[in-house]
Amino acid sequence: MTPLATATPLYSIAEIRAIETAATQSLPQGVLMARAGQAAASAALKILHHLSDGDAAHMRVLVLAGPGNNGGDALEAAAHLAGSGIEVLVWLAPEAASTSPEREQAASRARNSAARFIDGATTMASSAINAAPWHLIIDGLFGIGATRPLTGVCGEMAQLVNQQSCPVLALDVPSGLHADTGTVEGVAIRATHTITFIGDKPGLHTADGRDHAGEVEVAALAIAPALLPQAGAQLNGVHLFARHLQPRRQNTHKGSYGSVAVLGGATGMSGAPVLAARAALHAGAGRVTIGFPDAPLAYDSGQPELMCRRARDIDFTGLQFGALVAGPGLGGDTDSVELLQRAIDSDSALLLDADALNLMAAEPELQSALATRSGAGATILTPHPLEAARLLDMTVAEVQADRLACARQLAAQLGVIVVLKGSGTVIAAQDGGVVINNTGSPALSTAGTGDVLAGLCGSLLAQGWPEWEAALGAVWLHGAAADALVASGAGPIGLTAGELIPALRKLINALSA
Incomplete structure (x- = not known):
């Protein structure tokens, strides 16, 4: 019999928010964002190493950083990748009136690295896409907190990304995809890979999610298991019904x-x-x-x-x-x-x-x-x-x-x-x-x-x-x-x-x- 896999819980947005709140009470400011950025950079390097047969030098990565914490995760990843010798260009989406202190810290680290920056408020999305032939695009525009469809320059960027032939790594969820329902209103980034944080999300696996999330990897961010509640949903797998897959006994008949x-x-x-x-x-x-x-x-x-x-x-x-x-x-x-x-x-x-x-x-x-x-x-x-x-x-x-x-x-x-x-x-x-x-x-x-x-x-x-x-x-x-x-x-x-x-x-x- 095939070895049994462990259960994969699927957490709603509300459940993830509650876990984040509980975890940050005992952690220094910005630790979860730093962990997410490190996990994202590791996932990106794995993709690049696969593309280059183990030598990721001279690879070019475009990082899309949104105005919220998802953008902070992207900025942390950009700093790590630039420190690894990767050529990194960060496209900064037009920012909201204020951002979190954690994102400001991440932005400072990225700006102090070798990464280059483009301001999306003054530079067209197409300029960033056309700046080089990219080996990887990292989508850190919007995460689970997004409440409206992608419009304006971010919507334009999503459409341009979907026309590229290189791998796309989404952080937490592809921008424009609803993490609970897997629905897309308007446009969403079609990723080849998604690294999702803390726990897996149902929207990555149903409806439009399967066309947009690509391969899904979970980065738990070293959150204590005691803080993870019983999830209301999970992924199917052989482990859920394997006890009924048994060899047949000899002493049986059709009525058995x-x-x-x-x-x-x-x-x-x-x-x-x-x-x-x-x-x-x-x-x-x-x-x-x-x-x-x-x-x-x-x-x-x-x-x-x-x-x-x-x-x-x-x-x-x-x-x-x-x-x-x-x-x-x-x-x-x-x-x-x-x-x-x-x-x-x-x-x-x-x-x-x-x-x-x-x-x-x-x-x-x-x-x-x-x-x-x-x-x-x-x-x-x-x-x-x-x-x-x-x-x-x-x-x-x-x-x-x-x-x-x-x-x-x-x-x-x-x-x-x-x-x-x-x-x-x-x-x-x-x-x-x-x-x-x-x-x-x-x-x-x-x-x-x-x-x-x-x-x-x-x-x-x-x-x-x-x-x-x-x-x-x-x-x-x-x-x-x-x-x-x-x-x-x-x-x-x-x-x-x-x-x-x-x-x-x-x-x-x-x-x-």
């Missing part, structure tokens, strides 16, 4: 690994439940049945092990099915509503996806039934942003503006586990706990991959995984299988949902060995 029923496949949409069912089977379920609302397929010629039946003839009472996966290609007619109601009334673990979510949004009584299902089996919802918006009576833009908050709201509202799909999928529990997934890529942006995820998660539920671990494991494995295919050259462009299924089987077996 659970039965899954996939409900869906209205006329013209039979491929959706077939994908889900195949994923469930390849992920280890002992037996998989597809329940079609209309006339069933005679059999699946590509996977004849699957049983194809009319859904109305399937008995959902008792626990003959470890999990029901309802929704892939289910359709929206009256029979589908009745079928979904039967699934909700069952005692089986339940995963609702696609058309099941659309039916719930249109039929409030289904939501009420789901909210009172606490005495029955586990329940997981896997909406994409539009489906979540319908259930929350919001717009897609409102959901995407704060994915963590919306996933939490929906989980609490319905008393379920919610998997809000998208870049940096958010998994939310009923108690407000949140995990952001960091596997997967645009390779998954193709029809049918959500059906595969639904079948995979249903399979884990049927095999006895608790609902929280099943959701975490399914989302992580789904993304990691796509990553493995991309690494082998099969994507990201043109990857198909069907290709994920054998890759999932291979990955699960490797992790369970």
Whole structure:
């Protein structure tokens, strides 16, 4: 089994501010900024050494220093880099009416170094960018305290930086990216690397964050662990569900690994439940049945092990099915509503996806039934942003503006586990706990991959995984299988949902060995 990683907590802006306040009470003025600058310089040197095969001499670095403490971190980094023999040019963004004493100290150190300076208030951003062919640009314009979009000369600078081909190192967060939500209003700097201070931030890993943060490194700044609270969010990883990835015992049979029923496949949409069912089977379920609302397929010629039946003839009472996966290609007619109601009334673990979510949004009584299902089996919802918006009576833009908050709201509202799909999928529990997934890529942006995820998660539920671990494991494995295919050259462009299924089987077996 793969060695377990440690948990990576994700701290909100408010949590980071509270940690900073507590830490500075016992530290001399400016110590945290000095530590941040040193960590930033070390990260920059590592990038430069990689570019130059270990010899960073004669490398040129452009440092963008904003008017606040993020700019102070950049100035500290500039002083360290200049002292290392790097050619450093500091572009000073137009300053606010006053700056902190710590930033003034950092500015003094930078000005006493060999770094050169350009005043952004009097010199165009393009002049700094065009001053030399840069090997690295350090973004220290605005950090987690930014409350408005990048405009004026800073907005112009961000656009110019995004046109460069050299690496970009963002300090704490890329300027223009919201540290809590991962959203961008207007323009934000697209970094290849981010060194984030004190603790990791959720916005670096979801929504626009994954396109802007690049590789993320955390610099804890030697803050005492006792000052770090329990974070409200964390990154997904194998360590969160590894205890369920175990070698199979010899003395077992198909009944040992659970039965899954996939409900869906209205006329013209039979491929959706077939994908889900195949994923469930390849992920280890002992037996998989597809329940079609209309006339069933005679059999699946590509996977004849699957049983194809009319859904109305399937008995959902008792626990003959470890999990029901309802929704892939289910359709929206009256029979589908009745079928979904039967699934909700069952005692089986339940995963609702696609058309099941659309039916719930249109039929409030289904939501009420789901909210009172606490005495029955586990329940997981896997909406994409539009489906979540319908259930929350919001717009897609409102959901995407704060994915963590919306996933939490929906989980609490319905008393379920919610998997809000998208870049940096958010998994939310009923108690407000949140995990952001960091596997997967645009390779998954193709029809049918959500059906595969639904079948995979249903399979884990049927095999006895608790609902929280099943959701975490399914989302992580789904993304990691796509990553493995991309690494082998099969994507990201043109990857198909069907290709994920054998890759999932291979990955699960490797992790369970």
